[in-house]
Amino acid sequence: xxxxxxxxxxxxxxxxxEVLAQAxxxxxxxxxxxxxxxxxxxxxxxxxxVIEEAEQLLRELLDIPDNYKVLFLQGGxxxxxxxxxxxxxxxxxxxxxxxxGVWAKKxxxxxxxxxxxEVAYSSEGLTYNHVPAxxxxxxxxxxxxxxxxxxxxxxxxQFHSFPxxxxxxxxxxxxDILSRPFDIRPFGxxxxxxxxxxxxxxxxxxxxxxxxxxxxxxxLPTIFKYRTHVESASMFNTPPCFAIYVVxxxxxxxxxxxxxxxxxxxxxEKAALLYDTIDRLDFYRGxxxxxxxxxxxxxxxxxxxxxxxxFVKEATALGLDGLKGHRSVGGCRASIYxxxxxxxxxxxxxxxxxxxxxx
Amino acid sequence: xxxxxxxxxxxxxxxxxEVLAQAxxxxxxxxxxxxxxxxxxxxxxxxxxVIEEAEQLLRELLDIPDNYKVLFLQGGxxxxxxxxxxxxxxxxxxxxxxxxGVWAKKxxxxxxxxxxxEVAYSSEGLTYNHVPAxxxxxxxxxxxxxxxxxxxxxxxxQFHSFPxxxxxxxxxxxxDILSRPFDIRPFGxxxxxxxxxxxxxxxxxxxxxxxxxxxxxxxLPTIFKYRTHVESASMFNTPPCFAIYVVxxxxxxxxxxxxxxxxxxxxxEKAALLYDTIDRLDFYRGxxxxxxxxxxxxxxxxxxxxxxxxFVKEATALGLDGLKGHRSVGGCRASIYxxxxxxxxxxxxxxxxxxxxxx
Numbered sequence: 001x002x003x004x005x006x007x008x009x010x011x012x013x014x015x016x017x018e019v020l021a022q023a024x025x026x027x028x029x030x031x032x033x034x035x036x037x038x039x040x041x042x043x044x045x046x047x048x049x050v051i052e053e054a055e056q057l058l059r060e061l062l063d064i065p066d067n068y069k070v071l072f073l074q075g076g077x078x079x080x081x082x083x084x085x086x087x088x089x090x091x092x093x094x095x096x097x098x099x100x101g102v103w104a105k106k107x108x109x110x111x112x113x114x115x116x117x118e119v120a121y122s123s124e125g126l127t128y129n130h131v132p133a134x135x136x137x138x139x140x141x142x143x144x145x146x147x148x149x150x151x152x153x154x155x156x157x158q159f160h161s162f163p164x165x166x167x168x169x170x171x172x173x174x175x176d177i178l179s180r181p182f183d184i185r186p187f188g189x190x191x192x193x194x195x196x197x198x199x200x201x202x203x204x205x206x207x208x209x210x211x212x213x214x215x216x217x218x219x220l221p222t223i224f225k226y227r228t229h230v231e232s233a234s235m236f237n238t239p240p241c242f243a244i245y246v247v248x249x250x251x252x253x254x255x256x257x258x259x260x261x262x263x264x265x266x267x268x269e270k271a272a273l274l275y276d277t278i279d280r281l282d283f284y285r286g287x288x289x290x291x292x293x294x295x296x297x298x299x300x301x302x303x304x305x306x307x308x309x310x311f312v313k314e315a316t317a318l319g320l321d322g323l324k325g326h327r328s329v330g331g332c333r334a335s336i337y338x339x340x341x342x343x344x345x346x347x348x349x350x351x352x353x354x355x356x357x358x359x
Numbered sequence: 360x361x362x363x364x365x366x367x368x369x370x371x372x373x374x375x376x377e378v379l380a381q382a383x384x385x386x387x388x389x390x391x392x393x394x395x396x397x398x399x400x401x402x403x404x405x406x407x408x409v410i411e412e413a414e415q416l417l418r419e420l421l422d423i424p425d426n427y428k429v430l431f432l433q434g435g436x437x438x439x440x441x442x443x444x445x446x447x448x449x450x451x452x453x454x455x456x457x458x459x460g461v462w463a464k465k466x467x468x469x470x471x472x473x474x475x476x477e478v479a480y481s482s483e484g485l486t487y488n489h490v491p492a493x494x495x496x497x498x499x500x501x502x503x504x505x506x507x508x509x510x511x512x513x514x515x516x517q518f519h520s521f522p523x524x525x526x527x528x529x530x531x532x533x534x535d536i537l538s539r540p541f542d543i544r545p546f547g548x549x550x551x552x553x554x555x556x557x558x559x560x561x562x563x564x565x566x567x568x569x570x571x572x573x574x575x576x577x578x579l580p581t582i583f584k585y586r587t588h589v590e591s592a593s594m595f596n597t598p599p600c601f602a603i604y605v606v607x608x609x610x611x612x613x614x615x616x617x618x619x620x621x622x623x624x625x626x627x628e629k630a631a632l633l634y635d636t637i638d639r640l641d642f643y644r645g646x647x648x649x650x651x652x653x654x655x656x657x658x659x660x661x662x663x664x665x666x667x668x669x670f671v672k673e674a675t676a677l678g679l680d681g682l683k684g685h686r687s688v689g690g691c692r693a694s695i696y697x698x699x700x701x702x703x704x705x706x707x708x709x710x711x712x713x714x715x716x717x718x
């Protein structure tokens with residue numbers, strides 16, 4: 001393995017080096033079949049085994065009951081912003097959304113094309129610096145579902161207790177799926193683009209409770225119906241084979257580490273190192289409200305934009321890459337997903353201490 | 360490079376070994392950046408360079424004028440079956456389709472959800488054993504577009520002269536793009552899933568004439584509008600980075616071989632070896648009518664299904680894999696896309712001769 005940098009990118013993002021090495025072998029010769037994993041017909045047994053194993057690992061790691069279907073789809077989370085209301089909402093029906101960031105807002109925009117949308121809570125006026133507690137908003141009992149984003153990558157906020165509505169929840173977990181255990185039973189649908197905690201860009205996992213499959217209107221194009229993909233076990237058309245393959249390798253790696261409960265402990269420790277540094281030194285200012293701080297994306301500002309630029313430059317020179325904050329909020333952001341090594345966090349803490357002392 | 364088999368699969372399909380070796384290196388450490396190509400932020404310069412280079416190579420290889428936009432999308436050809444009429448057809452408008460196979464028929468089914476569809480020609484009654492000549496059908500002058508599939512993978516048929524309607528053409532070139540030169544100027548839109556002649560599954564190239572972008576109705580979800588992807592240069596959301604990267608490597612490989620005209624010559628020679636064998640021996644029967652024979656997928660039958668099973672089994676034992684015909688037509692199919700080596704075709708010819716002599 002050649003010298004690696006520490007990659008704090010928000011997604012696509014760092015992956016376990018052992019997964020990359022395995023994938024590189026499979027890319028040349030999968031299981032000694034004399035073919036690359038990307039050359040195998042998706043309907044041939046060796047690839048069927050890949051997708052089935054990925055599903056089984058995900059079911060095991062997230063404790064997904066049989067009445068939930070697991071799909072591997074294309075199009076990213078943005079495709080789900082449209083597919084969810086297309087399948088679950090009719091023009092005379094209503095759904096509740098929590099507006100906790102740009103990705104939630106984009107989902108709201110698309111949902112409005114298909115039904116009535118109530119925004120039950122918005123933190124937009126405070127630059128999305130927090131997520132609400134269940135007592136902070138009301139979900140109308142007539143809502144078809146409550147939609148929220150569990151972790152808001154750009155702002156570094158995360159739900160630490162999930163909503164408790166009396167309607168099914170639909171959740172975009174793109175940036176924190178598999179980072180901590182959760183009970184899927186109150187959820188109707190959970191989805192996540194792979195490129196943060198699960199693998200490469202190009203595949204989106206959708207977990208849907210099977211009774212919701214009957215809500216889809218008949219006139220939808222075939223490919224937009226969840227039922228289509230359930231009935232064909234994600235093989236309605238050629239799936240994104242390589243991305244699914246790497247997801248399987250990442251899931252196996254996570255299982256080997258002890259699963260989701262084990263990684264949560266590691267994630268808590270990594271995040272605490274950074275938040276403690278922010279709070280301890282009178283130099284950095286966290287963007288997220290303390291009760292909403294994300295374990296995945298740590299956002300912070302320095303005393304001035306000039307110092308932020310200087311800090312990011314020094315970090316990059318030390319092999320700590322991707323720390324520039326999202327263009328919409330500025331500042332710095334350290335994305336420390338499951339695969340991000342603790343050593344990289346420790347090096348960032350050292351730089352933060354040193355930089356604060358010097359500036 | 361370990362021992363490789365000859366992979367006649369219809370897609371995902373064989374790729375150049377040198378491309379696989381390069382991709383394996385990039386998967387561990389892209390351009391010595393200390394990151395995998397799948398770990399790089401899609402908005403960071405090193406990945407922007409990847410996608411820009413892939414587009415430039417495609418423009419160069421296919422001689423695409425500036426008034427055509429090149430997109431790298433997710434969802435496969437099946438997504439295009441819906442996106443095309445969603446963008447180009449309104450309920451009171453009409454489009455013509457040529458029904459030359461299952462993939463054309465699926466596109467017709469989706470298009471009917473959005474406008475009036477005239478099927479100007481169908482070869483379904485003859486198990487899709489041919490494609491029509493321009494004189495065989497009429498395209499109503501009022502049609503918004505004429506849709507056809509240039510190569511029909513399952514049946515082994517291919518258009519050797521394209522239609523010449525007075526309306527824009529929309530073409531599914533998934534299984535023969537880049538296999539021969541063509542003039543894109545009569546086309547309004549050309550699309551192709553990558554997993555046959557361009558790379559791995561998970562990315563679809565769409566080439567659209569820019570004046571068609573204004574036809575899209577305003578109420579479509581953002582992600583389904585071609586304009587969205589044009590305006591964001593295929594970066595509306597995270598693209599399928601790895602698939603695009605490999606497409607770029609395949610395009611570079613093709614350019615190194617001399618481009619599309621050079622590969623056409625090689626493709627003609629490979630296909631001729633097989634068709635000559637079919638015609639020469641009184642044992643094999645080609646499925647496609649002679650005037651419609653595909654240079655990409657050679658379909659044939661043996662005297663009985665039992666012999667076909669035996670033939671496929673013997674071939675597999677010799678490292679000639681994936682020769683079983685599509686389940687909907689049976690028989691045998693040799694998919695010999697750009698990257699399929701001539702040596703594999705020669706070995707198949709030897710087996711065909713030997714098998715016919717013995718059976």
